[in-house]
Amino acid sequence: MQKLIYILDDEKEIRKTLRAILEDEDYSVEDFANSKSLMKSLSKDRPSLVLLDVWVGKEDGLSILDECKKLYPNLPIVMISGHGTIELAVNATKKGAVDFLEKPLSIEKVIQTIESSIEKTKEGEFPSFRLDVDEILGESSSIRRVKFAISQAAETNARVFIYGENGTGKELTARAIHLNSKRKQEPYIVFNCASLPEEGLESELFGSETIIQGSTSEVKIGKWEQAHNGTLFLDEVCDLSLAQQSKVLKAILEQKIERVGGKDYILVDVRIIAATNSNVEDAIREGKFREDLYYALNVIPLELPPLRERSQDIPLLAEYYLKKSIAENNLSHKIIDREGLDTLISHFWPGNVRELANIIERLSILVPGDTIRAKDVKEALHGFKKANEMVARGDLKHAKEEFERQYIIKTLQICEGNVTRTSKALGIERTHLYRKLRALNISVDQLIEG
Template identity: 85%
Template sequence: MQKLIYILDDEKEIRKTLRVILEDEEYSVEDFSSGKSLIKALTKERPSLVLLDVWVGKEDGLTILDECKKLYPSLPIVMISGHGTIELAVNATKKGAVDFLEKPLSIEKVIQTIESSIEKTKEVHFPNFKLDVDEILGVSPSITRVKFAVFQAAETNARVFIYGENGTGKELTARAIHQNSKRKNEPYIEFNCASLPEESLEQELFGLELASQTDSPEIRIGKWEQAQNGTLFLDEICDLSLALQSKVLKVILDQKLERVGGKEFIPVDVRIIAATNSNVEDAIREGKFREDLFYALNVIPLELPPLRERNQDIPLLAEYYLKKSISENHLSQKTIDRDGLDALSSHFWPGNVRELTNIIERLSILVPGDTIKAKDVKEALHGFKRANEMVARGDLKHAKEEFERQYIIKTLQICEGNVTRTSKALGIERTHLYRKLRSLNISVDQLIEG
């Protein structure tokens, strides 16, 4: 199969020359003159490599590089420039570029750089390993890399920081680390740092002591103590206030905590796994996240790939979630035909595995007969059309917001407007769902009436 190379350069002759060279080397080539057209193409297909000019007209190539990496974190990108500097090359490398070429381009250097860059990102051959508990579905290189990282992390007591978009499986990965660790028979406690008002978070996390008429105070054990000798998973860690971040850091460093209203320090032996879908570097730069807490948590960083980076796993995931939905909803047996699987595999999946799960459940319930076809898949995905259009324009932030809005609406409809059932189906606290409904301007009453 031919390797596909994307070229972005505002100089027509450069694009033409590179195309001729690469096609002679039996590469398939697409070239673009604007960042917008490149990003639009990336939402439809992942190339083997991108050659990206540092300046494309008035567009900053480093900004375009950022957008490419948001779509495909492991995509190899080689920067090219007619006025390269060491500082520029360093900045490009920090942002994820695998190499840097200067104009005028040497044919031999271009071919050599492309070959070596693609080779670097080929499937990694991991040593033999086996997880005792393996609920992470997939066989793609990127998910195998995650499983191996879980295996390595589970062998230690080191703190883990999990990164990934919404719906990529951060909770599942954190649980897998615990289930395969030496602490597997001890408590595993999950705590969503965005699930409660700030005044309640400290009590929920660290516990509470209330004075009583007797000599003994009334004690409420917090999540941290509940996880004693086990694992505490702090999801959406970047949503904590700076004051609470400071207290979390102190407990991590001192290995002891003080309950709210308490007068004594309680020793704690708890492994911490944190997760976020935020850009931590931006949060630190904006003063929203403590840099010292980041370093304390980021002993083992683990980045989860978006579903679009492992679409070869989609048939396996679709089959699993179809069987699960049929069983849970007491439905008749159904299968997805080849064209239906192709339609699923070609979707961009801004909501990742969570969106796929929702779509499969909808198909299992709404499709009559025993076969789910391509037209059924496309109709089910229609509700996410606006999000996909935004992604095609490179507006990833608003695309995610639109997907989240559509996802919550569809889940509310399936749950007949019942907020409690919806919060359970979404895997979030009811108070957190109410905040989402307000921020996304979703009216439950109007949905029910509609």
Template identity: 45%
Template sequence: MKHILIVDDEADIRRLLEDILREEGYAVASTGSAGEALVLLRDVTYDVMLLDIWLPDRDGLDVLNEIRTLDSGNKPEVIIISGHGTIESAVRATKLGAFDFLEKPLSLERTLIVVKNAIEARRLRSENEEFKRQLSLHAAITGESVAAKALRQQIKLMAPTNGRVLIYGESGSGKELIARAIHAESLRRDRVFVELNCAAIPEDYIESELFGYRNSAIAGGPAEKRGTFERADGGTLFLDEVGDMSLKTQAKVLRALDEQRFTPVGAAHAMSVDVRVIAATNKNLEEEIAKGNFREDLFYRLNVIPFYVPPLRERREDIPLLTREFLREFGRQYGRPRIEIAEDAMEQLKQYHWPGNVRELKNLIERILILNPHALRIERKHLPMLVHRGTGNRREDFTTLQQAREAYERDYILKKIDECHGNISRAAETLGLERSHLYRKMRALGISVRE
């Protein structure tokens, strides 16, 4: 239920407004003084406040000015009402943040419309503030490793510029997080952040996704569509997996970057935009250039400020911090109390080589909480079989090709058994092996049935 506060020194107007607003389903409170209104605002969160300019103890616009200092979550949308309205007072009220200005005698129909619009405006404001808060939280770089500290320092130094950024790193290492962190620290932080995964869009549609189209240029689509360059105007455009774009698309992106202009598909005229581009890739673009798969000139346009995100196995000291952060995040999401993790379980997580990087760790923690809904402490037994391995299986510890081959084979078999929830027969079928053959393989690789 939405809460409305009426502040007017005329009792008849207060009663009239109370009656019609309660009939509309609102919770209504009223007062005839500015002092009491400010007390009520401290005790209750109101969605809308109907505020008279002329009050016996204080000017209504002074009250409006004081409301501006309230915390955003407690700040109502204010509708000024007055029987002595002037253009000057209406302009001043607008500058002080009033949502609208109503003159007496009030039109009840217009009053209800303005109140409804004010409630919707407050809802949108709250959602926008929550989105920005979540964006800020999701842009935090967790970790105390040398690599994590270096990334935070580099972001702080480079983010306030308008230089293009190219982020390198393996899949799941946190390239999108770095892009969001750069945007959150940039001069464009209050503008939009638009993301496009170039690998996820079919070649036939990526041009329209990037630049949009006009006049039903795409069969079966709407009459027109705004592309990511247009939607990101004034803000940041994040092109993920940029190495997967075709050479044809690369040429058009290059022109858009050079000119900050582009022509939507089917449009007659080009349009100008102000966009900061951040790109990311898990490929070695210099090798792709040598193979003829990526344009060298586009590479140099994008690679103004290079960022390298190390894989999780190169910053194992950050695993405890990341694990506890994910436990808190999913604990809140699933309505669980604070969840702890045993030291031997944490040590096992630190020993695992994390081919899927931070994304794999995050998904694993969520899965553990889902599969163990009553556990208040994550033990080693709660970890999936895939993680149960010793330090001898780390890639950097291999001394022979045979060791590497056996370690990979062991990891792959454990992964398939894990995917089959421990069902050996189903895992054997998935692997294309006889059940007895799989058991022999497991014994040879040191995988126990219990594991």
């Protein structure tokens, strides 16, 4: 996988030259002219290294360095300057910069510095940390990064915004933050923002008061109030209407709520963790998500890697889900052979860990004998087998169609046949999805029945 380098410099020619040099060395490069655009990208992705100018226009690069380190304490940052001094270099090093380059830049020196800086931080990327409760399986660097972020977030009351595809473990991650925090003995409440229609959502979230007769009222305690002193996990937060987003923002900022039909405000102490599989920036640009709510929630951003980007964890996950299925279904002992594991590792996994768990359970139940082989795995992943055959024949058009068909089917299965949820997960309009279903001959009814 290509290493990602971020460049922050207000001089366009410097950015252009550095980009050309690094892309020739097979790095992936993003460049920025100001700190705002850099920090936006850092909130979504962690690069392998940042090249940071000491002065970006009127912005102090050392202050920007501090902001970068708040997000990623071990991110290697190399400072560059046209007016280098020993004092400046020492200050940058004290603040966490791994090296200091002076302009005019030497191509050889730039490449050498980047390579050595990435190598130096690779082994010691994460300082020692411990989770009291660790239910997240995996030892890949991307999962260790997630666990380190959980340990950092758990020590604070800061709001966390979790990003990730369906099936990557957003709820598991939110629960891990709560169970490792000082609030772990207090309530942990989950609320799916896409689970209710608009009219019922507000009372479910904030509670309600209904006058029965005279001065007697019936009180329903909402999720927010139930989470008092604990943690409230707002899943699929981008599915809230703009009106509800406004009320959520107010509750977050004021730390008080008003029940539907109630007259008094109720003070609440709640730690908010939110999650989405949507592209938040697109939603903001389209006027579907409030930018101020995004900034309120996005104090600590946490990006969960898809399974295809941490394939080294698949054997560990497969073994866990196989043992789990055998125990739950009272089955005889089984193992997956090496070729079977290789087949699992090479699969694309659009449904991520959730899809893997379902495939393993299917194999544990349907495969006779005590060994699950590659042919068994391929049969369980039958839809993708046809796509692979088309690729082998060079039939790109039909291979793309078959892949798209299977991707939509898998997403429909994950969303339990709900077309609205599926269209959101795929990032397309519902009417467009219906056209796709007809064109690709996908029957939702048969899918659910099957």
